[in-house]
């Protein structure tokens with residue numbers, strides 16, 4: 651599978667007026683790798699992803715997708731996105747939604763295959779609005795796959811779901827990574843990062859303050875707790 655570098659941020663700064671949202675952000679991701687971005691509200695996670703999606707421009711620093719400008723149409727064809735506030739037409743069936751999504755891409759992935767990966771192949775004839783929250787989220791995931799992305803952005807993909815639904819989505823995400831897709835995921839759940847991530851980046855104040863495996867991160871958190879207690 652493709653292990654080349656898919657996305658990079660180098661020395662990136664971004665301000666909204668007086669608010670310095672990113673201050674020297676560094677990030678790089680390869681194919682077949684899942685990177686989890688953790689951090690409190692306002693840390694800069696959404697801004698970092700918006701820059702990679704080409705929705706915003708950096709004030710300073712370098713942002714690249716597949717070695718290109720993220721606003722380049724060729725680069726944009728190879729990304730998939732699952733946002734938190736996805737609003738899909740409730741009266742369309744799952745099959746209609748996926749076929750419509752696929753029609754925007756020159757080389758889509760087969761709709762049936764996307765449905766299988768996402769675990770919604772038994773829901774293709776059901777209306778989106780009639781599905782449970784967990785089923786809807788898996789349909790949104792299937793929809794993120796129709797362009798056959800090399801890189802997928804998942805913004806808190808399982809927030810608010812019950813454990814069983816979360817585990818269903820985790821399985822689907824793992825399968826995609828095993829196929830060689832790169833994934834950037836934001837989450838507030840440490841156990842989600844633990845279940846999925848090869849690498850965790852903890853953001854605070856507009857930059858990465860800690861980076862490594864989930865185990866290494868847990869060890870550091872544990873050490874901090876011990877230090878606090880011994881004071």
Ligand code: ATP
Pocket residue numbers: 666669670671689690691692693694695696697698
């Ligand atoms: P959350 O977990 O709440 O989504 P986040 O880590 O994604 O937080 P960002 O949304 O990137 O953080 O926000 C970083 C900082 O930039 C915050 O202080 C936020 O208030 C500010 N900010 C974000 N978007 C805007 C905007 N459009 N205008 C002004 N300030 C903004």
